[in-house]
Amino acid sequence: MVKAVVVGAAGGIGQPLSLLLKQSTLITDLALYDVVNALGVAADIAHINTPSIVTGYLPDKNGGLDKALEGADIVVIPAGVPRKPGMTRDDLFNVNAKICQGIAESIASVSPKAFVLVISNPVNSTVPIFAEVLKKKGVYDPKRLFGVTTLDVVRASTFVSEAAGKPAESLNWRVPVIGGHSGLTIVPLLSQSNPSTSFDQAKVEELTNRIQFGGDEVVKAKDGAGSATLSMAYAGARFAIAVLEAAVGKGSSSQPEYSYVDLTSDQSGAKAIIDVIGDQTAFFSVPVQLGKNGVEKILPIGKVNDYESGLIKKAVEDLAGNISKGVAFVGNAKI
Ligand SMILES: NC(=O)C1=CN([C@@H]2O[C@H](COP(=O)(O)OP(=O)(O)OC[C@H]3O[C@@H](n4cnc5c(N)ncnc54)[C@H](O)[C@@H]3O)[C@@H](O)[C@H]2O)C=CC1
Numbered sequence: 001m002v003k004a005v006v007v008g009a010a011g012g013i014g015q016p017l018s019l020l021l022k023q024s025t026l027i028t029d030l031a032l033y034d035v036v037n038a039l040g041v042a043a044d045i046a047h048i049n050t051p052s053i054v055t056g057y058l059p060d061k062n063g064g065l066d067k068a069l070e071g072a073d074i075v076v077i078p079a080g081v082p083r084k085p086g087m088t089r090d091d092l093f094n095v096n097a098k099i100c101q102g103i104a105e106s107i108a109s110v111s112p113k114a115f116v117l118v119i120s121n122p123v124n125s126t127v128p129i130f131a132e133v134l135k136k137k138g139v140y141d142p143k144r145l146f147g148v149t150t151l152d153v154v155r156a157s158t159f160v161s162e163a164a165g166k167p168a169e170s171l172n173w174r175v176p177v178i179g180g181h182s183g184l185t186i187v188p189l190l191s192q193s194n195p196s197t198s199f200d201q202a203k204v205e206e207l208t209n210r211i212q213f214g215g216d217e218v219v220k221a222k223d224g225a226g227s228a229t230l231s232m233a234y235a236g237a238r239f240a241i242a243v244l245e246a247a248v249g250k251g252s253s254s255q256p257e258y259s260y261v262d263l264t265s266d267q268s269g270a271k272a273i274i275d276v277i278g279d280q281t282a283f284f285s286v287p288v289q290l291g292k293n294g295v296e297k298i299l300p301i302g303k304v305n306d307y308e309s310g311l312i313k314k315a316v317e318d319l320a321g322n323i324s325k326g327v328a329f330v331g332n333a334k335i
């Protein structure tokens with residue numbers, strides 16, 4: 001029995017993400033919660049003939065968020081407002097921090113052992129918010145808390161394989177992306193591209209910039225109607241299934257997943273990362289080996305060149321501020 005919960009299930013990401021999770025035969029119980037329209041989305045998805053039982057929850061229907069979370073193995077969270085042109089992800093902080101705090105409080109009291117996958121932006125700050133709330137409630141397990149940065153890895157595979165003239169190989173094209181999830185905190189490691197590439201430095205910088213600001217490309221194209229939803233649903237479902245497959249022992253350990261995780265709290269393998277990036281940032285997206293309990297081991301980031309070292313330095317500086325902002329928010333909150 002595997003219960004997955006989507007919080008924010010009626011939104012632009014939430015709907016296609018719920019649809020993709022419904023396609024998984026690993027999930028037996030799919031709970032869809034939102035503050036609006038969750039019952040309609042659940043009724044619609046429930047007609048699909050895959051094994052999971054789908055149930056919808058609204059704040060005042062079917063028991064609300066707490067009931068949705070009961071017995072959850074994994075909670076995926078695309079709840080909150082998206083960007084409009086001209087905004088940064090950090091501009092979403094004031095609204096989304098409060099939403100994330102409330103969701104974290106419910107998880108802490110109802111399903112503290114669930115894997116928690118945070119999509120809501122700004123990820124750089126919302127993940128620390130989840131961590132701090134769970135700590136305050138005495139149930140924090142850093143191995144089970146993930147900031148979802150898979151979309152950056154997905155974009156990197158697409159953009160790099162296209163630039164190499166081999167778009168048909170994009171599915172198996174690996175480009176590590178580490179750091180955070182906004183602008184210059186996103187650090188693609190093109191020198192580790194597999195297959196390897198031979199771009200000149202100007203092309204490397206152009207591609208790096210495109211991966212870092214891929215989100216803006218979509219915000220601009222949607223012209224006020226929001227940000228990436230469909231590619232995010234694909235990336236979020238892919239990561240959620242990887243976490244679940246590893247948890248039930250079906251994971252293929254050949255490729256690491258990348259996620260924004262806690263480098264402190266004695267996580268296995270974190271020291272090797274801190275030796276490279278320093279100890280200024282408590283969270284960083286890194287390659288992780290997933291297992292039964294979530295992060296089994298943080299894997300090394302490998303050899304980086306001077307250009308990438310410079311990108312890491314800048315990312316670490318920005319992240320430190322983003323993280324303190326999330327930590328301070330919870331520090332000042334009444335929980
Ligand atoms: N991590 C990543 O790579 C990405 C993150 N995002 C972020 O994901 C979030 C959602 O984006 P969209 O789906 O496009 O937005 P949306 O506005 O279409 O959907 C958000 C949903 O959250 C719901 N919601 C609001 N407050 C809630 C609460 N307290 N509990 C449960 N649900 C609540 C809304 O009713 C709405 O249905 C945004 O913050 C966006 O910036 C978007 C793309 C990529």
Ligand SMILES: O=C([O-])CC(=O)C(=O)O
Pocket residue numbers: 082083089121151214215216218219227228
């Ligand atoms: O750009 C945004 O605001 C949404 C997002 O995180 C992304 O597409 O990477």
